[in-house]
Amino acid sequence: MTQLKDLLSVLENVANNPAQVINKCLEEKRLMIGCAPEYCPEEIVYAAGMLPVGLWGGSTSIKNANLYFPAFACSLVQTTLELGMRGVYDRLAGIIVPAHCDHLKCFGQDWKVAVPQVRFIPLAHPINRKLEAAVEYLKSEYFRIKSVLEEIGGKPISDQALSEAIEIYNDHRKTLREFTTIARDYCTTITPSLRHNVIKSGYFMDKLEHTQLVNSLIRELKKAPPEEWQGKKVILTGIMAEPNEILDMFEDYGLAVAADDLAQESRQFRTDVPQGKDPLEGLARYWSCMEGCSLLYDPQKNRRFMLKTMAEESRADGVVACIMKFCEMEEFDYPIYKKTLEEAKIPLLYLELDLVTPSLEQVRTRIQSFAEMISRKR
Amino acid sequence: MITAGVDIGSTSSKVVVLEEGEKILSKVIIPVGAGSSGPARAFEQSIREVNLSREDIKRVIATGYGRNTFTGADQQITEITCHARGVYELVPGVKTIIDIGGQDAKAIGIGKGGTVSNFIMNDKCAAGTGRFLEVMSRILEINIEDLADLAASAKNEISISNTCTVFAESEVISQLSTGTAREDVAAGIVQSVVGRVAGLVKRIGVQSEVVMTGGVCLNWMIIKVMEKELDVPVIASPMAQLTGALGAALLAFESAS
Amino acid sequence: MPEKLTSRNLLNQLQTRHYTNAYAAKMKGQLVGWATSIFPQEFCETMGLTVVYPENHAAAVAAKRGALPLLEQAESEGYSVDLCSYARINLAYMKSQAAEIPIPLPDFILCCNNICNTLIKWYENIAAELNIPMILIDVPYNHGYEPTPAAIDYIKSEFGECIRQLEKITGQQFNQERFQEVMILSNENSRAWKRALDLNQAVPAPLNGFELFNYMSQMVCARGRQETGELLKLLIEELEEKIRLGKSCYEDGEKCRVMWDGIACWPHIKHNFKAFEKNGINIVCSSYPEAWVLLYEPGNLDELAKVYSMIGNNTCMEYQADKREREVKNFKLDGILFHVNRSCKVMDFMQYEQQRLVAARTDVSIMNFDGDQADPRNFAAAQFETRLEALMEIVAHNKSAKKSKEVTNNDPA
Ligand code: SF4
Numbered sequence A: 001m002t003q004l005k006d007l008l009s010v011l012e013n014v015a016n017n018p019a020q021v022i023n024k025c026l027e028e029k030r031l032m033i034g035c036a037p038e039y040c041p042e043e044i045v046y047a048a049g050m051l052p053v054g055l056w057g058g059s060t061s062i063k064n065a066n067l068y069f070p071a072f073a074c075s076l077v078q079t080t081l082e083l084g085m086r087g088v089y090d091r092l093a094g095i096i097v098p099a100h101c102d103h104l105k106c107f108g109q110d111w112k113v114a115v116p117q118v119r120f121i122p123l124a125h126p127i128n129r130k131l132e133a134a135v136e137y138l139k140s141e142y143f144r145i146k147s148v149l150e151e152i153g154g155k156p157i158s159d160q161a162l163s164e165a166i167e168i169y170n171d172h173r174k175t176l177r178e179f180t181t182i183a184r185d186y187c188t189t190i191t192p193s194l195r196h197n198v199i200k201s202g203y204f205m206d207k208l209e210h211t212q213l214v215n216s217l218i219r220e221l222k223k224a225p226p227e228e229w230q231g232k233k234v235i236l237t238g239i240m241a242e243p244n245e246i247l248d249m250f251e252d253y254g255l256a257v258a259a260d261d262l263a264q265e266s267r268q269f270r271t272d273v274p275q276g277k278d279p280l281e282g283l284a285r286y287w288s289c290m291e292g293c294s295l296l297y298d299p300q301k302n303r304r305f306m307l308k309t310m311a312e313e314s315r316a317d318g319v320v321a322c323i324m325k326f327c328e329m330e331e332f333d334y335p336i337y338k339k340t341l342e343e344a345k346i347p348l349l350y351l352e353l354d355l356v357t358p359s360l361e362q363v364r365t366r367i368q369s370f371a372e373m374i375s376r377k378r
Numbered sequence B: 001m002i003t004a005g006v007d008i009g010s011t012s013s014k015v016v017v018l019e020e021g022e023k024i025l026s027k028v029i030i031p032v033g034a035g036s037s038g039p040a041r042a043f044e045q046s047i048r049e050v051n052l053s054r055e056d057i058k059r060v061i062a063t064g065y066g067r068n069t070f071t072g073a074d075q076q077i078t079e080i081t082c083h084a085r086g087v088y089e090l091v092p093g094v095k096t097i098i099d100i101g102g103q104d105a106k107a108i109g110i111g112k113g114g115t116v117s118n119f120i121m122n123d124k125c126a127a128g129t130g131r132f133l134e135v136m137s138r139i140l141e142i143n144i145e146d147l148a149d150l151a152a153s154a155k156n157e158i159s160i161s162n163t164c165t166v167f168a169e170s171e172v173i174s175q176l177s178t179g180t181a182r183e184d185v186a187a188g189i190v191q192s193v194v195g196r197v198a199g200l201v202k203r204i205g206v207q208s209e210v211v212m213t214g215g216v217c218l219n220w221m222i223i224k225v226m227e228k229e230l231d232v233p234v235i236a237s238p239m240a241q242l243t244g245a246l247g248a249a250l251l252a253f254e255s256a257s
Numbered sequence C: 001m002p003e004k005l006t007s008r009n010l011l012n013q014l015q016t017r018h019y020t021n022a023y024a025a026k027m028k029g030q031l032v033g034w035a036t037s038i039f040p041q042e043f044c045e046t047m048g049l050t051v052v053y054p055e056n057h058a059a060a061v062a063a064k065r066g067a068l069p070l071l072e073q074a075e076s077e078g079y080s081v082d083l084c085s086y087a088r089i090n091l092a093y094m095k096s097q098a099a100e101i102p103i104p105l106p107d108f109i110l111c112c113n114n115i116c117n118t119l120i121k122w123y124e125n126i127a128a129e130l131n132i133p134m135i136l137i138d139v140p141y142n143h144g145y146e147p148t149p150a151a152i153d154y155i156k157s158e159f160g161e162c163i164r165q166l167e168k169i170t171g172q173q174f175n176q177e178r179f180q181e182v183m184i185l186s187n188e189n190s191r192a193w194k195r196a197l198d199l200n201q202a203v204p205a206p207l208n209g210f211e212l213f214n215y216m217s218q219m220v221c222a223r224g225r226q227e228t229g230e231l232l233k234l235l236i237e238e239l240e241e242k243i244r245l246g247k248s249c250y251e252d253g254e255k256c257r258v259m260w261d262g263i264a265c266w267p268h269i270k271h272n273f274k275a276f277e278k279n280g281i282n283i284v285c286s287s288y289p290e291a292w293v294l295l296y297e298p299g300n301l302d303e304l305a306k307v308y309s310m311i312g313n314n315t316c317m318e319y320q321a322d323k324r325e326r327e328v329k330n331f332k333l334d335g336i337l338f339h340v341n342r343s344c345k346v347m348d349f350m351q352y353e354q355q356r357l358v359a360a361r362t363d364v365s366i367m368n369f370d371g372d373q374a375d376p377r378n379f380a381a382a383q384f385e386t387r388l389e390a391l392m393e394i395v396a397h398n399k400s401a402k403k404s405k406e407v408t409n410n411d412p413a
């Protein structure tokens, strides 16, 4: 039991204090590369012997970033730029910025000017990802990123190192998938915010080490029989479920997380990188294989059916749409899956989230009302 | 058994004391809300009026915007659930509730037995809330209660195109300064708020009976315009601002027995 | 004697015909498509398909003050008010078809994200709701100055895929000869359009820049068509005539030459127009209409891919600044008025830095205002007027400071 507590507190500590881990990295003279949301080829960074660090903004007020963004940019790009301008990321040797949405396209360009001390490494994914030509194109993008990293690191990245990195990452993905499945049976121990922190800590650690810790955690959990859960369970969908306080509110009102469909969480590890001779091609093909995210082209909107199935399979009592304010990628999907879930009589909560001015009391009322609603219903 | 419901809004505190979940012993409204001594004073007054003490009250439920700041309660339940319960008691056929509060506007869908089947609240901005009406009344230099009467006398209602309070403020000022009649501006303000809230209601689907709660439902003009917007009759909750407190007192009774 | 046909009249005729023809086609059971405003129309034009443009339609609806009910309808369906107002108008229209100008519902949709990625989400919703095929031509964002060779190859492969899908939808063969003809015609029209825009470099400018937004509709809807060439020819003749006579489009001449940066505020366009007139501000150009100057060597698909990829919104900070700098010089601008458009994130989120870059490189005066292309609620007349007056004051101040350096040039071409 104490072992379990220790593991959890280690992971939680990393998630809440990334600076410590990063300082350790500096001592070891390992270079670090920032990875902006939502999908970056971390494996290439890892293969270069560097530590990929996930940058997902943070709760803070805006003092500098408004030189670049009007108030209606999503708070992920607002706060990441703000922190960058304050020098928080100065220790990074570079930052990879994908161009998934209009916010990120501009964010990258603004970063180049606003935070010149942290090298901007752009990336534009192909959106027609099912075409064979998309794989070729993305491979060329990855090849360029690889060259930049080689230049920064001062040494070449071998195919073997890449293949090893892919293996380590696939292993990590598998472990996190296992964790999210197990967590469902231990809702008392693994509270919504612990669940989040276990996953989030992986953004600031060597994946090898993180995999080991999470595996031990799974082993420790399994020692006890599955826990009975008196409250209700929900599915979280959207980009991310922060600021941190909101997950505590779920706990306060007896809501556990049955499963998630968050870009910061499960969407990152649902799919494995396909193995093959050419590791860079494998990474590019990985993008073609992914499904079920608002950032992935989906003209049939299969995401709505996926959500419904997820809710049914995990026996969730409802779905919570964690909508990052001003994120049109998610906002466009919402009315579509809303209809599907309504038809299936699956309760749905629209939770508008904002890292800059979070209005936590309003969020609390919504979460509590939703909890009351689904508890009284059945 | 005696129970009480305390509804703490942003601008007022309301208390209902109930006997056996049926008989209203007392009801109190004090025009100061969360963060003040209002809730405690209202509660004190409500029990004093009927010569009771705190010990006589079996269970107290707090609701509303300031529900978590009131220490005298046994439990906190949101205004969504409490309004649903309160209205269901008063109008058993209710299917849709509209509540325009000071900070929030909400639409609530009611299912079997008065339970909440769905709900939605306005986004962060003040458009479509009591706050908007308050700011605009101030510019018109009238009491918020008089807005309806003023609006009713409009001859050429204008449309306030901005929903952002800051922009709308400047729009209203410039309308007034170019000589638009105050009543026409007032009608525009009412229309603007109702339009926003009606949008929320449509998002959950309009089903009769539609009941409006909260202080704003005393504003008959708002009810009338809302009926027009939604194209169904709208009933004002017989207990207006006290509906949430009533619901809380009822829920207190049910959970205690 | 019949009155001489003006380009303005012809434009109105063509636009009306554009919409009535689309309806007639639908009635006859022909396939109708919806396309994004800078989709490579060469492909559907070659197939002889009837296509209408929702952005153009939404703008027309908004200009006729018909946007609000549709916006409210979209909101009641769960669309956030923060989304692009064109998308909200169109998605509501798709359900209710409640608009003064009707367009037929589509049987297929064509999307190119060279202006934004918002379009992809919007079009996905159309495809899913109507259950119709969607063709996407994705042009990866140009974080470098130009598309990479790999990006060009990818886009070309999408062209091939687009043709295959169109053949499948229509059951007809794609005709390469016709394709060549369409490309030639499209280039002629683009060249003429550029010529018309450039004529406004003359001092005083012959055309009120707001008119450009109107003529632009024709470039959006029919840039591969013969009749567009005729319209542009007429327009150019008129402009040349005005230049010859040294006529300004404002009665009391032109006090201040300004570029409108961004899309028009359609619901308030009359108000904006009057406010400019009152202040003696002439909008001589805009960053927007130029997007439909699409020049390439007909038959060269590499160039076709490149030109469609390099639409302003899809380019990097330096490219955009260079372009604006050129405009300031060519059009002899005194000021730039930036529309901080609540709808259009991609245009707004680099704008502040663009303002600093252009101000540093030229001596142009800069002002911005808050608005929205089609949601009437996100605009405040009082703010707009104050900003215009402030712009005039700054320009006047700057002008007197550099008076000695002033150059005038009456022959732009
Ligand atoms: S949260 Fe949405 S808008 Fe923001 S960066 Fe992610 S996808 Fe883009």
Ligand code: SF4
Pocket: C055, C084, C085, C086, C087, C115, C116, C117, C118, C119, C263, C313, C343, C344, C345, C346, C347, C373
């Ligand atoms: S206005 Fe902006 S966001 Fe809307 S469709 Fe056009 S480019 Fe995209």
